[in-house]
Amino acid sequence: MGVVYAQSIEPETKLSESQPRSEQKRVLTQVHLFFTDDRNQFLKAEKRTLPLSGDPVADGRQIITQLLQGPKEGLHQIIPDGTQLRSFFITPDGTAFADFSDALRENHPGGCRIELLTLFAIVNSLILNIPEIKQVNILIEGQESLTLAGHIDTRFPYQADMLLIR
Numbered sequence: 001m002g003v004v005y006a007q008s009i010e011p012e013t014k015l016s017e018s019q020p021r022s023e024q025k026r027v028l029t030q031v032h033l034f035f036t037d038d039r040n041q042f043l044k045a046e047k048r049t050l051p052l053s054g055d056p057v058a059d060g061r062q063i064i065t066q067l068l069q070g071p072k073e074g075l076h077q078i079i080p081d082g083t084q085l086r087s088f089f090i091t092p093d094g095t096a097f098a099d100f101s102d103a104l105r106e107n108h109p110g111g112c113r114i115e116l117l118t119l120f121a122i123v124n125s126l127i128l129n130i131p132e133i134k135q136v137n138i139l140i141e142g143q144e145s146l147t148l149a150g151h152i153d154t155r156f157p158y159q160a161d162m163l164l165i166r
Contacts, residue, residue: 026051031129033067034121034165035075040114042166043078043121046071056132060096061088063125078114078121080107086142094134095157096126102141105148112151119152120161127160135159 029052032045048066052059064085070077082103090096108118123136135157139145144155 026053028052031063031066032125033063033071034078034124035067035071036078036117036121037075037166040076040078040117043117043124043164044075044166046073046075048072056090056130057088059130060090060098060126060133061085063129064088064098064122067121067125078118080104080109080118082107090133094132096130096133096136097139098122098126098136099139099142104138105140105145108149110149115147115149115151117164118148119154119158120164123158124160124162124165 028049030047030049031052033048034043034045036042037044050059050062050066052062068079068083068085070079080103082101084101084103086099086101088096088098104118108115119138122138126136127133137144137157138148138154140148147154
């Protein structure tokens with residue numbers, strides 16, 4: 001049984017290789033953003049339809065921006081208020097680097113489970129929607145951070161964790 005996490009709902013326009021990505025048409029695409037359940041025990045997917053460009057960096061920024069805005073359908077925000085995305089890039093080996101403001105750490109409520117869910121809300125939302133991303137590394141103010149709230153080592157990149165999703 002397979003799960004599709006990036007599904008086009010509008011026909012894609014084929015473009016020549018020489019055409020810059022900035023001129024490419026955005027395609028309405030169904031994505032899954034991850035937020036927490038009522039008890040902050042698991043991540044749950046919220047489906048959204050976003051105009052994606054096919055550029056993994058631009059699409060990754062848009063997905064994180066949507067995550068920062070929070071859920072729309074009764075789930076709960078897991079990323080602390082005031083958190084901003086400072087920069088986002090992807091290396092040739094498929095490692096995405098998401099650099100957040102210090103509010104991600106400073107405003108985090110703490111607790112091992114909440115820290116784990118915060119990390120994987122970001123990681124899963126990126127990896128499961130953008131095929132070019134294989135792993136995600138979280139930075140704070142442009143630097144590696146030992147943890148977000150004292151429990152989970154964030155100095156290394158993470159791959160998606162499906163066991164946290166219900």
